[in-house]
Amino acid sequence: xxxxxxxxxxxxxxxxxxxxxxxxxxxxxxxxxxxxxxxxxxxxxxxxxxxxxxxxxxxxxxxxxxxxxxxxxxxxxxxxxxxxxxxxxxxxxxxxxxxxxxxxxxxxxxxxxxxxxxxxxxxxxxxxxxxxxxxxxxxxxxxxxxxxxxxxxxxxxxxxxxxxxxxxxxxxxxxxxxxxxxxxxxxxxxxxxxxxxxxxxxxxxxxxxxxxxxxxxxxxxxxxxxxxxxxxxxxxxxxxxxxxxxxxxxxxxxxxxxxxxxxxxxxxxxxxxxxxxxxxxxxxxxxxxxxxxxxxxxxxxxxxxxxxxxxxxxxxxxxxxxxxxxxxxxxxxxxxxxxxxxxxxxxxxxxxxxxxxxxxxxxxxxxxxxxxxxxxxxxxxxxxxxxxxxxxxxxxxxxxxxxxxxxxxxxxxxxxxxxxxxxxxxxxxxxxxxxxxxxxxxxxxxxxxxxxxxxxxxxxxxx
Numbered sequence: 001x002x003x004x005x006x007x008x009x010x011x012x013x014x015x016x017x018x019x020x021x022x023x024x025x026x027x028x029x030x031x032x033x034x035x036x037x038x039x040x041x042x043x044x045x046x047x048x049x050x051x052x053x054x055x056x057x058x059x060x061x062x063x064x065x066x067x068x069x070x071x072x073x074x075x076x077x078x079x080x081x082x083x084x085x086x087x088x089x090x091x092x093x094x095x096x097x098x099x100x101x102x103x104x105x106x107x108x109x110x111x112x113x114x115x116x117x118x119x120x121x122x123x124x125x126x127x128x129x130x131x132x133x134x135x136x137x138x139x140x141x142x143x144x145x146x147x148x149x150x151x152x153x154x155x156x157x158x159x160x161x162x163x164x165x166x167x168x169x170x171x172x173x174x175x176x177x178x179x180x181x182x183x184x185x186x187x188x189x190x191x192x193x194x195x196x197x198x199x200x201x202x203x204x205x206x207x208x209x210x211x212x213x214x215x216x217x218x219x220x221x222x223x224x225x226x227x228x229x230x231x232x233x234x235x236x237x238x239x240x241x242x243x244x245x246x247x248x249x250x251x252x253x254x255x256x257x258x259x260x261x262x263x264x265x266x267x268x269x270x271x272x273x274x275x276x277x278x279x280x281x282x283x284x285x286x287x288x289x290x291x292x293x294x295x296x297x298x299x300x301x302x303x304x305x306x307x308x309x310x311x312x313x314x315x316x317x318x319x320x321x322x323x324x325x326x327x328x329x330x331x332x333x334x335x336x337x338x339x340x341x342x343x344x345x346x347x348x349x350x351x352x353x354x355x356x357x358x359x360x361x362x363x364x365x366x367x368x369x370x371x372x373x374x375x376x377x378x379x380x381x382x383x384x385x386x387x388x389x390x391x392x393x394x395x396x397x398x399x400x401x402x403x404x405x406x407x408x409x410x411x412x413x414x415x416x417x418x419x420x421x422x423x424x425x426x427x428x429x430x431x432x433x434x435x436x437x438x439x440x441x442x443x444x445x446x447x448x449x450x451x452x453x454x455x456x457x458x459x460x461x462x463x
Contacts, residue, residue, distance in 0.1 A: 141218025290317025
């Protein structure tokens with residue numbers, strides 16, 4: 001019987017699943033997706049690019065005993081869907097057996113109940129002209145802030161909404177709808193010698209009602225750009241390094257990669273074999289939380305950027321403490337890597353439409369401290385405040401860390417002059433243990449977040 005393509009996305013996914021089982025799959029899982037995206041870039045007040053798109057697609061994973069295969073397609077015609085299923089079934093017959101493959105046990109499936117605040121219709125309702133005007137106002141505020149700002153990388157505005165349905169042969173059916181909107185500005189400043197510097201700032205949310213003022217964002221972007229004018233290198237030395245929240249986020253993000261179950265079972269991580277051991281200072285607690293919902297003063301709730309009712313395999317998301325008071329408490333796994341390690345999945349399966357599930361973070365963050373960023377800086381006699389890193393200088397096997405950097409020099413607790421053309425180096429195993437302080441400025445501008453942190457005794461290679 002042909003697949004009815006005029007049906008809902010949920011019905012199409014179920015029909016694809018049923019056809020796979022009818023053709024001999026011992027288990028199967030279908031994921032269907034549809035989404036809309038909008039993007040506008042305004043440069044020097046004029047619309048430079050304008051994009052709007054929609055997409056629908058489906059992915060299928062089938063099992064033939066201990067063999068598995070997956071296919072995906074954006075062709076949702078009856079013939080295209082039948083070809084999708086037939087191809088997956090044929091591939092599963094010829095792949096190698098793997099004793100660890102398979103869907104989770106039926107008892108493990110589930111999803112969070114209640115309002116998670118993941119979708120807001122106002123993202124779709126906002127007219128395109130209003131979105132463009134947000135980008136234009138943000139760029140204009142940055143350009144008007146100082147006469148040294150004479151050029152711009154532009155102001156942009158982006159929105160995205162999506163709907164995903166997952167169904168499998170062990171009785172799981174899950175749906176999730178989400179929304180996103182955000183805008184930014186990237187001004188370019190020039191000093192008296194003709195040297196240029198560039199920086200940016202942005203605002204993002206699941207709803208337009210919680211976006212910050214375009215003028216405020218533009219002014220912050222201008223201030224961040226201007227403070228880089230006159231940047232110069234410093235001498236090679238070993239000093240405390242303070243990482244701004246944007247950069248601290250990536251430093252802590254490396255810990256998630258090191259605790260990734262896939263890297264652990266391959267023995268390709270410096271955290272291999274470290275469960276229950278000290279991997280950071282006693283003041284360090286790192287959490288991945290897929291259940292995070294923020295309560296707003298108006299009584300509404302809004303989910304974090306990484307919040308979801310279920311993970312990429314249909315397991316309920318949860319709060320996982322990776323590091324507690326400096327002790328490694330958990331790796332992060334999906335079903336496959338958990339089986340490899342003799343553990344249980346932490347609900348961190350992530351997947352697109354094609355291929356097997358990977359491992360992804362939900363809302364991943366370093367718990368903040370109690371001092372203000374200014375109080376944290378005040379304790380530094382001489383050091384570096386990092387606002388930008390460049391390159392890919394992190395070895396997850398050894399923990400060696402070396403990246404190009406730019407920022408501001410600290411003297412007697414004060415930010416003094418801008419710094420560039422330097423490299424900061426250390427080892428993540430020591431850096432995590434040498435986090436001597438973290439500030440109270442934790443703000444979620446994406447699915448991962450960290451406050452300002454201070455790491456003692458890092459090497460700066462400069463002039």
